[in-house]
Amino acid sequence: MSFAMLFRIAHVFAMLSLVSIGGANAVLPEIRRQVVDVQGWMNDASFADLFAISHAAPGPNIIMVSLIGWQLAGLAGLMVATLAIMIPSCSLAFIASRAIARWSDRRWLQLGKEGIVPVALGLILASGVAMMRTADRDGVTIGISLFTAAFVVLSKRNPLWALAAGTCASVIALHFGALKMG
Amino acid sequence: MLGSPLTAIADGTGMGGTMTDSKGTAGDESEGASRAVSKSELFFGFLKIGLLGFGGIAPWARRVIVEERRWVTDKEFAAILGVGQILPGPNTMNAAVMLGDRFQGVSGVLLCLVGQMVMPLVIVTSLAVVYQRFASIPEVRAALIGAAAGAAGLILGTALKMTQKIKPSPLALVVAVIPFVAIGLLDWPLVPVVVTMVPLSIALAAVERRA
Numbered sequence: 385m386s387f388a389m390l391f392r393i394a395h396v397f398a399m400l401s402l403v404s405i406g407g408a409n410a411v412l413p414e415i416r417r418q419v420v421d422v423q424g425w426m427n428d429a430s431f432a433d434l435f436a437i438s439h440a441a442p443g444p445n446i447i448m449v450s451l452i453g454w455q456l457a458g459l460a461g462l463m464v465a466t467l468a469i470m471i472p473s474c475s476l477a478f479i480a481s482r483a484i485a486r487w488s489d490r491r492w493l494q495l496g497k498e499g500i501v502p503v504a505l506g507l508i509l510a511s512g513v514a515m516m517r518t519a520d521r522d523g524v525t526i527g528i529s530l531f532t533a534a535f536v537v538l539s540k541r542n543p544l545w546a547l548a549a550g551t552c553a554s555v556i557a558l559h560f561g562a563l564k565m566g
Numbered sequence: 567m568l569g570s571p572l573t574a575i576a577d578g579t580g581m582g583g584t585m586t587d588s589k590g591t592a593g594d595e596s597e598g599a600s601r602a603v604s605k606s607e608l609f610f611g612f613l614k615i616g617l618l619g620f621g622g623i624a625p626w627a628r629r630v631i632v633e634e635r636r637w638v639t640d641k642e643f644a645a646i647l648g649v650g651q652i653l654p655g656p657n658t659m660n661a662a663v664m665l666g667d668r669f670q671g672v673s674g675v676l677l678c679l680v681g682q683m684v685m686p687l688v689i690v691t692s693l694a695v696v697y698q699r700f701a702s703i704p705e706v707r708a709a710l711i712g713a714a715a716g717a718a719g720l721i722l723g724t725a726l727k728m729t730q731k732i733k734p735s736p737l738a739l740v741v742a743v744i745p746f747v748a749i750g751l752l753d754w755p756l757v758p759v760v761v762t763m764v765p766l767s768i769a770l771a772a773v774e775r776r777a
Contacts, residue, residue, distance in 0.1 A: 401654060401655060402654055403654060404654045404655055404656075405651075405652070405653070405654050405756060405757055405760070407651075407655065407656035407657055407658075407659075408656055433697070433701070434694075436710060437690065437693050437694050437697050438690055439714060439717070440693060440710050440713060440714075441620075441686055441689045441690040441693050442616060442617055442618060442619040442620045442623075442685070442686050442689060443616050443617075443619050443623060443682070443683065443685070443686020443687070443689070443690065444616075444619065444622070444623050444656045444658060444659055444682065444683070444686065445622050445656070446655075446656050446659065447683070447686050447687060447690050450687055450690065450691075451690055451691070451694060454691055454694070455694070462687070462691065466683065466687065470655075470659065470679065470683075472654070472655075473653065473654045473655025473656075473659070473660065474655065474659065474660070474663050474675070474679065476653050476654060476655070477650065477653050477655060477659070477660035477663035477664060478663050478667060478672075478675060480649060480653055480660075480664070481663060481664040481667040481668065482667070484649070484664070485667075485668065495768055495771050495772050495775070496768050497645040497648075497649070498645075498768070498771040498775075499764065499765075499767040499768030499769070499770070499771040499772075500644075500645055500648030500649060500651075500652070500764060500767065500768075501641060501644045501645055501648055501732065501734070501738070502734050502738040502739070502741040502742040502767055503648060503651075503741065503742070503745055503760065503763045503764055503767050504644050504645070504647050504648030504651055505644060505725060505728060505729050505732070505734070505742040506741070506742035506743060506744065506745035506746040506749075506763075507648075507651055507745050507746075507749065507756075507760075508624060508647070508721065508724065508725040508728070509722065509725035509726070509729075509742070509746045509750060510745060510746045510748075510749040510750030510751075511622075511721055511749075511750070512718060512719070512720075512721035512722030512723075512724075512725055512750075513722065513746070513750035513751065514749070514750050515622075515714075515717065515718035515721060516715075516718040516719070516722065518714075518718075519711075519714035519715045519717070519718045520715050520718065521711070524715075525711060525712070525714075525715035526715075528712055528715040528716050528719065529715045529716065529718045529719035529722065530719060531719065532715075532716045532717075532718075532719030532720050532722075532723060533719040533720070533722040533723035533726065534719075534723065535719075535723065536625070536719075536720060536723025536724055536726075536727055537723050537726050537727050537730065542629075543625065543629070543720055543723075544618065544620075546716060546719070546720070547620055547713060547716040547717070547720065549716075550712045550713065550715060550716030550719070551709050551712040551713045551716065552712070553712060554708045554709060554711050554712020554713075554715070555705050555708045555709055555712065557708070557712075558704060558705065558708035563708055563711065565704065565707060565708070565711075
């Protein structure tokens with residue numbers, strides 16, 4: 385593959401990195417627009433496949449971008465896409481971290497952190513519900529989501545147990561014809 | 567903590583200041599907030615977060631950082647995640663940068679980021695290779711559907727648990743409900759909601775503290 389391709393990958397994802405307030409889920413529509421419509425790198429179906437795979441793997445959802453890079457230009461593409469999506473936003477976070485540390489004794493900064501807490505809670509709650517709205521298609525999947533949420537709140541055990549149970553329940557439901565596919 | 571010139575910079579500006587501050591803001595639940603975290607702890611902590619992080623890593627980051635290893639309190643974690651949310655980039659990646667910098671300066675940042683990304687990258691590319699062959703099997707698709715539903719519940723449960731632990735004031739609860747409804751239920755764009763709610767919430771916190 386050519387350097388021109390790698391350069392385009394770097395350019396597209398570095399730009400996305402700078403506007404990606406809210407992380408991968410929030411900028412997903414913009415990633416799709418760039419990759420499918422503007423650059424014409426793949427069609428909608430391949431994009432949807434990459435989305436599903438990146439959500440089945442552990443780690444930050446932004447690894448979807450790495451996977452796109454890998455699909456386009458192999459290992460070099462994966463590295464370039466990953467660095468391009470990480471470096472701009474991480475640099476900003478680093479500057480913010482230093483600024484917060486430097487002015488941490490100021491009243492306005494303490495108030496700022498205090499004020500951010502409830503908004504952050506609301507946003508995490510919102511992303512849970514938003515994910516349920518895309519992931520849940522029927523009673524079985526809604527049940528799996530609610531069971532997992534209850535497990536996290538009520539049990540001290542590792543939530544991987546709940547995830548494993550949900551995955552098994554889904555496969556079992558498929559066998560009894562209770563799971564809506566497609 | 568001693569050693570490289572980079573961490574010396576962090577000691578001068580970051581460490582001392584943030585640590586005492588984290589105690590100040592955490593207030594009621596300050597134990598554990600002031601503990602030092604070594605470079606290898608940071609790397610392996612984030613390696614674990616990355617490995618466990620099915621369905622997005624915020625819930626797992628909270629579990630490892632707050633519950634298991636007590637690097638920071640729930641409240642401090644929410645504040646870091648909140649700052650990470652306003653900045654561009656995934657909030658948990660920004661949180662990794664800020665935690666790495668707080669405890670070990672620049673090298674801490676790099677260790678947290680590499681730790682968080684390395685296993686997920688290996689796994690996702692392996693999955694992509696495997697998927698090409700097994701995508702047509704219904705059980706595989708059903709498992710993916712079930713895992714996605716569980717992951718959504720995981721995030722929901724984590725938000726509820728954090729709320730339970732932080733015990734926000736009634737006013738703060740009202741503030742939390744607004745972005746939840748606007749983004750989670752009404753699909754409003756994130757940026758204007760955050761830009762409106764953060765200053766409002768800070769103003770209310772100031773009023774509440776004075777009262």
